[in-house]
Amino acid sequence: MKSNLLQYLSALALGTMLTTGAVAQTTVQTTTTNTAGTVSEFSPDTIIIRSETAPEPIRYSYSKTTTYVDETGAPVTMETVKSGLPVTVYYTKVGDQLVANRVVVRKTTTTTAPAAPTVIEKKTTTTTTEEKK
Numbered sequence: 001m002k003s004n005l006l007q008y009l010s011a012l013a014l015g016t017m018l019t020t021g022a023v024a025q026t027t028v029q030t031t032t033t034n035t036a037g038t039v040s041e042f043s044p045d046t047i048i049i050r051s052e053t054a055p056e057p058i059r060y061s062y063s064k065t066t067t068y069v070d071e072t073g074a075p076v077t078m079e080t081v082k083s084g085l086p087v088t089v090y091y092t093k094v095g096d097q098l099v100a101n102r103v104v105v106r107k108t109t110t111t112t113a114p115a116a117p118t119v120i121e122k123k124t125t126t127t128t129t130e131e132k133k
Helices: 002-022
Strands: 032-042 046-051 058-061 067-070 086-094 097-105
Parallel strands (some): 058 097, 067 097
Antiparallel strands (some): 032 086, 046 058, 086 097
16 A cells, blocks of 8 residues: 555656646737728728828738727727728737737817808899880
């Protein structure tokens, strides 16, 4: 019985050493970056942004964990994101792919020029008749 217990403890210690030696610790460092621009295209798996700084459109993938918020941080629905809308995309680079973590929908800043005054020309003709006496 004593030898069985000794064999069991030896096997347990050997297994622990092998398991501990076999487990490699890996550290993955991710950096979240952001891009401001205008939504060019929004499809079921990608969002394409025309950046304010990059000449070419940038393609991001997104998932169910991607959050959509307004400038105050209040959640908005994914359906809010439409072509032409200004956004800031916070993303991580995974391999060659840019994955959107958070999309901040910014207010649209439409500057409209004052409308030019409308000039309507009307010509009127007045006919008067006089009675001759």
